[in-house]
Amino acid sequence: MSTPASGALGLRARVDRALGSMDDGTMGPRRRHYHHHHRRRHRRDDGRGRPRASRSVTVNEGASGTRGKNAEVTRYDDADIPRGVGSATREDLTRWLASNGLRAQKMTLESNLAEGRGLVATEEIKRGEALLGVDASCLITVERAIAEAKLGPRHAELQEWSVLATFLAQQAMALESGNAGTFGEYIRALPRRTGSVLDWPEDEVETLLKGSPSRLAAAERQESVNAAIAEIRSSFPDITEGALRWAFDILFSRLIRLDAMGGELALVPWADMLNHKPGCAAFIDLNGSAVNLTTDRAYAAGEQVWASYGQRPSSELLISYGFAPEVGENPDDEYSLTLGVDVNDPYAQAKADVLRRMGLSPVETFPLRLNGYPRQLLQYASFILCNPDKPSELEGLARTAFTGSANFGQSIFDSVRGLAQGQARGKQGVILGGVPGEIAVREMLADMCAEALSAYPNSLEKDKGIAEGRMPEFPGADAWTGVAPAAIRATQRSVSAARVRVSERRILAKTDSEVRLQLRKLKQKSLMSGM
Ligand SMILES: C[S@@+](CC[C@H](N)C(=O)[O-])C[C@H]1O[C@@H](n2cnc3c(N)ncnc32)[C@H](O)[C@@H]1O
Secondary structure, X not given: OOOEOOXXXXXXXXXXXXXXXXXXXXXXXXXXXXXXXOOOEOOOOOOOOOOOOOOOOEOOOOOOOOOOOOOEOOOOOHHHOOOOOOOOOHHHHHHXXXXXXXXXXXXXXXXXXXXXXXXXXXXXXXOOOEEEEEEHHHOEEHHHHHHHHOOHHHHHHOEHHHHHHHHHHHHHHHHHHOOOOOOHHHHHOXXXXXXXXXXXXXXXXXXXXXXXXXXXXXXXXXXXXXHHHHHHXXXXXXXXXXXXXXXXXXXXXXXXXXXXXOOEEEEOOOHHHOEEOOOOOOOXXXXXXXXXXXXXXXXXXXXXXXXXXXXXXXHHHXXXXXXXXXXXXXXXXXXXXXXXXXXXXXXXXXXXXXHHHOOOOOEEEEEEEOOEOOHHHHXXXXXXXXXXXXXXXXXXXXXXXXXXOOOOOOOHHHHHHHHHOOOOOOOOOOOOOHHHHHHHHHHHHHHHHHHHHHOOOOOHHHHHHHHOOOXXXXXXXXXXXXXXXXXXXXXXXXXXXXXXXXXXXXXXXHHHHHHXXXXXHHHHHHHHHHO
């Protein structure tokens, strides 16, 4: 008989650094990737450019009290952003939208909101109403970008995101020479800055996100963008690094995944003025020949109309969009717990091979939420901890853990896919090793929660204090272009990051206490049955 090795001793969580997924940063419904990170290339799937060091800008103004005089305050300088960006007035944009067939709206664009610009109801709007009505001809899709930008055959080397970034950067640079192009007015109306992690000084990614799994996600995002920029510039050397960095920032904060178009990515003028509300269930999608938002609630005149950017935890909102909801406001908050086969396990290689054969990875990430965690996390943990007499038993054990049956006839794919997506409380899989196994995996989980909690440098009280701090709105800043004094941006980053840290720590503490309660019950049960 095989039982899991006791406790979590020696277990080391490792992280799959291979690929950060760009696909996570869109305004469409969230796509979850627990194991495979699929990167769609536009045409061919060949080698990628090497990451390149990003250019850091130093100015003589400390962005926060903790940093020195010459600290970086943003990742790139305003002079690096094409000059025409942000130069369109509200009237310019409105005129351009009308000339592109935007029908009369029940919403107006306002720019003095806490979220910057946003769409506000001008009359009563009912629940279930279809708003926006942006004609499909206004969408900037990959195909459209290729057609408009005349990128030539070299675009075939690029991934979809890079095609769009190249188009945006090229068009933004063309504004200066008066060659605006079809989307010139739209590009002139885009913000210069979004506050997303791509614009964060490197040291702040380290300090503000320390302890949080989002630190790695943020670093990966920056690295993947640096690599993409290097790759684009090897084909299009005239496009500046600053223009491309700005373009990626725009894509991460505004790109919409249109499910009705098979998940196609698009920039949708006007629709991209909607701000996100946690818990909102109104999505932007193509409906016939127009992009609509179907409201999930009624609005009175004067109220801001909200969309959902997908069910995203606050860490993801912070990384892609540069904001984090207040603690407790986001029902989709989660802590991404990463665990994997211990490299010191005598069967480490064999376990990794079995997992790979089943379509899983030797390192997996599972979501912990305030209301629980997937049972598949425990099933996976029981396999990585298992300690059979012979490695030949591992295959059967994995099948049992993930499908509930050691038989090869079992339909493995659905259950394994379910496991990797943290779905459906494991009807099929089992936790290996009976009650001792149930105890061992929970002990491991409790240890991991305690370890994760101790990784945050500040006391919880201190973090709560920062998270509850007043979020500076846009005093002295231009909400239209997103340009704010360095000190305001620094405070926004600091408060938002603290909100993420506190949200994650709440989830870890709740999981920890739940798991300890389960452990007490299980230990009692095993004591009773031993009597
Ligand atoms: C798709 S755009 C929405 C329009 C944007 N406010 C503008 O001025 O252009 C996404 C950006 O809006 C802001 N935003 C959206 N929802 C927000 C929220 N709930 N709180 C704060 N900022 C938000 C963030 O700056 C984000 O990067």
